[in-house]
Amino acid sequence: MLxxxxxxxxxxxxxxxxxxxxxxGLLTYGYDGTLLSGEALGVVSPTTTDQVVEIVxxxxxxxxxxxxxxxxxxxxxxxIPSQEAIVISFTKMTKIHEIDTENxxxxxxxxxxxxxxxxxxxKQNFYFPxxxxxxxxxxxxxxxxxxxxxxxxxxxxxxxxYMLGLEVVLPxxxxxxxxxxxxxxxxxxxxxRIIVGSEGILGLVTKVFVRILPIPxxxxxxxxxxxxxxxxxxxxxxxxxxxxxxxxxxxxxxxxINTTEDFTHAGLPRDAGAVLIIEVDGYPEDMxxxxxxxxxxxxxxxxxxxxxxxxVEVDQIxxxxxxxxxxxxxxxxxxxxxxITVPRSNFPKxxxxxxxxxKDFGVTIGVVAHAGDGNLHPLILFDQRNKEETETVHKxxxxxxxxALDLEGTISGEHGIGLVKKKYLDxxxxxxxxxAFRKIKRSFDPTNRFNPGKIIDL
Amino acid sequence: MSxxxxxxxxxxxxxxxxxxxxxxxxxxxxxxxxxxxxxxxxxxxxxxSIVKLANEQNVKLAVGGAVVNTQGxxxxxxxxxxxxxxxxxxxxxxxxxxxxPGLLHKDFILKVAETGLNFPPEPYEVETSSxxxxxxxxxxxxxxxxxxxxxxFLLGFEMVLPTGEILEIGNKCIxxxxxxxFIHFAVGSQGTFGIFTKLLVKLLPQPEAKKAVIGTFASLxxxxxxxxxxxxxxxxxxxxxxxxxxxxxxxxxxxxxxxxIIDLQGFKESGKNIANEVASVLTLAGGFDVKxxxxxxxxxxxINGWLKVRAELNAKPExxxxxxxxPMKMPQALAQLEALTGDLGAYPGIIVEGLLGYVGLxxxxxxxxxxxxxKVNKLAMSLGGNVKGLLGHKLKAEVYNDAxxxxxxxxxxxxxxxxFDPKGILSPGVSxxx
Ligand SMILES: Cc1cc2nc3c(=O)[nH]c(=O)nc-3n(C[C@H](O)[C@H](O)[C@H](O)COP(=O)(O)OP(=O)(O)OC[C@H]3O[C@@H](n4cnc5c(N)ncnc54)[C@H](O)[C@@H]3O)c2cc1C
Ligand SMILES: Cc1cc2nc3c(=O)[nH]c(=O)nc-3n(C[C@H](O)[C@H](O)[C@H](O)COP(=O)(O)OP(=O)(O)OC[C@H]3O[C@@H](n4cnc5c(N)ncnc54)[C@H](O)[C@@H]3O)c2cc1C
Numbered sequence: 001m002l003x004x005x006x007x008x009x010x011x012x013x014x015x016x017x018x019x020x021x022x023x024x025g026l027l028t029y030g031y032d033g034t035l036l037s038g039e040a041l042g043v044v045s046p047t048t049t050d051q052v053v054e055i056v057x058x059x060x061x062x063x064x065x066x067x068x069x070x071x072x073x074x075x076x077x078x079x080i081p082s083q084e085a086i087v088i089s090f091t092k093m094t095k096i097h098e099i100d101t102e103n104x105x106x107x108x109x110x111x112x113x114x115x116x117x118x119x120x121x122x123k124q125n126f127y128f129p130x131x132x133x134x135x136x137x138x139x140x141x142x143x144x145x146x147x148x149x150x151x152x153x154x155x156x157x158x159x160x161x162y163m164l165g166l167e168v169v170l171p172x173x174x175x176x177x178x179x180x181x182x183x184x185x186x187x188x189x190x191x192x193r194i195i196v197g198s199e200g201i202l203g204l205v206t207k208v209f210v211r212i213l214p215i216p217x218x219x220x221x222x223x224x225x226x227x228x229x230x231x232x233x234x235x236x237x238x239x240x241x242x243x244x245x246x247x248x249x250x251x252x253x254x255x256x257i258n259t260t261e262d263f264t265h266a267g268l269p270r271d272a273g274a275v276l277i278i279e280v281d282g283y284p285e286d287m288x289x290x291x292x293x294x295x296x297x298x299x300x301x302x303x304x305x306x307x308x309x310x311x312v313e314v315d316q317i318x319x320x321x322x323x324x325x326x327x328x329x330x331x332x333x334x335x336x337x338x339x340i341t342v343p344r345s346n347f348p349k350x351x352x353x354x355x356x357x358x359k360d361f362g363v364t365i366g367v368v369a370h371a372g373d374g375n376l377h378p379l380i381l382f383d384q385r386n387k388e389e390t391e392t393v394h395k396x397x398x399x400x401x402x403x404a405l406d407l408e409g410t411i412s413g414e415h416g417i418g419l420v421k422k423k424y425l426d427x428x429x430x431x432x433x434x435x436a437f438r439k440i441k442r443s444f445d446p447t448n449r450f451n452p453g454k455i456i457d458l
Numbered sequence: 459m460s461x462x463x464x465x466x467x468x469x470x471x472x473x474x475x476x477x478x479x480x481x482x483x484x485x486x487x488x489x490x491x492x493x494x495x496x497x498x499x500x501x502x503x504x505x506x507s508i509v510k511l512a513n514e515q516n517v518k519l520a521v522g523g524a525v526v527n528t529q530g531x532x533x534x535x536x537x538x539x540x541x542x543x544x545x546x547x548x549x550x551x552x553x554x555x556x557x558x559p560g561l562l563h564k565d566f567i568l569k570v571a572e573t574g575l576n577f578p579p580e581p582y583e584v585e586t587s588s589x590x591x592x593x594x595x596x597x598x599x600x601x602x603x604x605x606x607x608x609x610x611f612l613l614g615f616e617m618v619l620p621t622g623e624i625l626e627i628g629n630k631c632i633x634x635x636x637x638x639x640f641i642h643f644a645v646g647s648q649g650t651f652g653i654f655t656k657l658l659v660k661l662l663p664q665p666e667a668k669k670a671v672i673g674t675f676a677s678l679x680x681x682x683x684x685x686x687x688x689x690x691x692x693x694x695x696x697x698x699x700x701x702x703x704x705x706x707x708x709x710x711x712x713x714x715x716x717x718x719i720i721d722l723q724g725f726k727e728s729g730k731n732i733a734n735e736v737a738s739v740l741t742l743a744g745g746f747d748v749k750x751x752x753x754x755x756x757x758x759x760x761i762n763g764w765l766k767v768r769a770e771l772n773a774k775p776e777x778x779x780x781x782x783x784x785p786m787k788m789p790q791a792l793a794q795l796e797a798l799t800g801d802l803g804a805y806p807g808i809i810v811e812g813l814l815g816y817v818g819l820x821x822x823x824x825x826x827x828x829x830x831x832x833k834v835n836k837l838a839m840s841l842g843g844n845v846k847g848l849l850g851h852k853l854k855a856e857v858y859n860d861a862x863x864x865x866x867x868x869x870x871x872x873x874x875x876x877x878f879d880p881k882g883i884l885s886p887g888v889s890x891x892x
Contacts, residue, residue, distance in 0.1 A: 103787065105784070149633050153633055174866040176867050177854075177867075181843060183598035185782070187871065188871050193639055193643050198638055217692070237551070244663075286726075289727070341633055343554075370633070374633075375633050408629055428637070433640065442877060
């Protein structure tokens with residue numbers, strides 16, 4: 001419980017309505033995209049950098065820790081108040097300060113929803129390449145907190161690649177600026193890069209300078225259908241081997257085809273073993289040849305290959321893909337999202353590995369994957385109320401992580417470590433690397449005030 | 459007097475790889491310091507032993523690919539990585555390579571090209587820069603608009619930490635958010651977090667076609683104006699660079715005037731059309747000798763000319779002012795710069811990387827760099843940019859009148875450095891104070 005003095009001071013800093021301390025209110029901020037939960041001492045929603053500074057200083061005086069939060073859609077437990085702490089919610093810092101298309105920069109507050117930024121940019125025929133499937137809900141601050149990916153990483157990279165500079169409030173309440181409006185502004189060390197993906201454990205981001213790009217002149221969306229998911233994975237490997245860099249190579253297996261069909265009625269054949277969504281973009285005059293090459297490669301194995309002819313068709317395809325996570329909830333009440341990633345050449349093996357884990361543990365797994373990146377999201381369906389089943393699911397998830405590491409991959413391609421995968425971290429990293437993480441955390445936050453217990457313990 | 463235990467070093471790397479006669483050492487060294495010894499390790503474990511030894515004896519150590527900058531290591535150890543120059547693995551399926559740090563950057567580019575792949579970062583010093591140095595400096599260059607800055611191409615590494623411990627991190631996945639991102643944080647750390655002993659590098663397929671369009675202009679400003687025209691037309695080449703008349707003579711002997719180089723790496727079909735579009739833009743703007751270059755040999759000559767000029771600037775950081783503005787603000791930037799400096803033609807040289815809004819200005823002997831940089835930074839800030847790097851940060855904080863922010867930034871940088879190198883052994887010549 002927060003003392004009356006602290007609550008009073010918080011209300012003075014951010015205003016009455018931006019402080020939550022009632023039970024129901026606290027409960028809503030105790031969840032994220034995972035099945036974990038916790039209860040914060042309070043939730044405070046600043047609207048300016050100065051308020052953030054005041055809050056941090058006040059919390060330091062009273063020795064209270066802070067958990068930063070955007071939209072709370074992360075899949076790693078990163079926003080769960082797992083220790084005594086207040087939640088600092090950035091959802092009221094939603095200003096788009098500036099969109100400067102001539103100079104390829106936008107300046108935003110961290111609470112801006114990715115989609116809202118895209119809408120503003122689209123008006124000027126620009127876009128912000130990182131667009132995680134959660135982009136209608138997730139915030140730029142959260143995207144950078146996790147270094148989110150999305151369907152376009154194959155060609156365009158991840159959130160890290162679009163962060164030019166940040167304004168950051170440090171655990172001691174001081175404000176620094178990292179980077180700037182271009183690639184060449186880092187102060188000695190690339191501080192922007194270490195903040196990106198740090199899940200709120202190093203600093204609170206209060207302003208973000210992002211790189212924006214003109215929308216490509218042309219785009220082609222293709223669909224390939226397969227009898228078996230292994231076949232689809234072969235096409236992925238073949239496309240990469242042919243030296244083609246599509247924007248997107250997304251895969252869904254039969255289970256996901258069916259659950260998303262229930263949801264969207266996009267017209268995907270329910271008997272298909274897997275579907276690949278392939279997209280290329282660039283100059284119009286280069287499209288035909290790329291589509292032709294990809295068609296030839298896919299048709300070797302696929303039972304059907306087609307090129308979307310209208311914008312509506314393209315939309316339908318993407319609606320299916322974007323509803324993938326949510327759609328499985330109709331099958332079983334709970335699902336666990338995994339985020340394993342392997343070198344692209346090992347992607348077919350990883351698919352095999354997932355099928356094996358499903359069999360070995362007797363669990364239902366649906367697969368959706370950013371296949372071109374070697375990034376798989378095996379969704380394990382279960383009922384959390386069933387203790388025994390839940391235990392089995394945890395074991396299966398561990399087996400998936402170990403499988404990815406055996407294939408020289410990683411336990412997280414885009415969702416982050418948070419609380420959920422922390423226990424496997426030392427399986428991926430040597431003691432020297434773990435110690436390097438601690439050195440970095442110690443430099444920023446020697447007394448472990450920001451998002452304590454996430455990623456690593458000091 | 460130096461504390462370096464030469465005989466111990468000889469035990470570690472073998473007699474032949476320890477050099478302590480100053481005449482023989484010279485070819486491995488540059489800069490003001492006088493190290494006691496040059497040592498050439500052949501493998502990671504040797505690097506580790508040498509660094510441990512330096513720690514035990516509290517001796518400073520700096521590293522280089524072929525040549526070591528001796529700043530700050532008088533009486534210390536200069537470590538040359540040139541014996542560790544193998545490509546350990548070239549993995550075409552995953553588009554990655556594992557390479558030792560002492561391989562020359564230019565040789566790496568060639569080897570990568572031989573396998574049909576592409577390593578975009580430009581070498582810093584064409585003749586001496588190493589792959590380890592490339593990531594150690596971790597810059598951006600004139601191709602970064604299209605390909606991203608140098609860090610984009612590092613997926614992992616093996617590193618000997620300042621304490622001698624060996625750290626391995628990363629994997630061949632192109633997406634990886636596990637742990638904190640020490641992989642990319644180490645890029646640009648200039649040998650202060652550790653010595654790279656192996657690099658896991660991301661590669662790309664070779665572009666289907668490469669072309670360049672060049673043209674010469676009587677006026678720097680007119681030449682530069684073509685860049686705005688191209689950006690407005692939604693043309694974003696791979697490089698869009700301008701070299702002033704004095705530097706143009708180095709890049710392309712015989713050039714009379716300001717040289718514009720537009721590099722187009724991409725697909726055949728669009729490449730043809732864009733090249734024509736660019737050529738007409740240059741011609742209409744008053745460019746002469748406008749030429750579309752398709753021949754591979756001639757193309758390489760043009761690009762190598764650019765790299766030579768770039769290296770010319772890179773070699774003299776103390777006599778170069780570098781700044782960035784919003785790319786579309788470049789016409790104002792050059793006009794205002796000229797108002798500050800007087801006729802830019804009187805300067806040793808100036809280059810513009812149009813897509814990045816970057817200007818590199820070579821200063822005549824005797825110019826007060828800091829005084830000029832301070833003025834230039836104000837100018838750049840008013841146009842959405844700043845002077846490059848650490849110096850720029852310091853000057854920005856001065857403009858904001860925010861001494862607190864600068865203090866906080868440097869204390870964070872120094873704390874990080876100290877955490878990794880508690881005894882201050884590695885790369886003492888690198889300053890984090892600007
Ligand atoms: C249906 C669904 C689909 C998804 N699809 C994708 C996908 O395609 N790709 C992908 O990568 N992820 C995906 N995710 C995961 C998630 O949406 C992303 O991680 C997203 O970026 C989180 O944004 P958020 O605003 O919800 O952040 P939150 O979950 O609120 O926070 C994420 C992390 O950032 C920290 N943080 C938030 N704001 C700040 C700040 N201002 N300063 C410092 N730290 C801060 C938090 O402490 C936390 O550790 C998906 C999730 C769901 C539910
Ligand atoms: C901030 C800065 C300041 C400079 N100051 C000067 C100067 O005062 N005088 C001058 O003549 N030139 C200076 N230069 C230019 C520089 O010396 C060279 O032009 C540039 O380093 C590339 O050439 P090189 O042959 O040294 O490359 P490399 O030998 O490849 O080295 C480049 C850099 O990387 C480091 N490095 C090399 N290998 C490794 C490794 N395996 N692990 C970790 N680090 C490694 C080196 O210490 C060096 O700093 C400076 C450059 C920069 C970026």
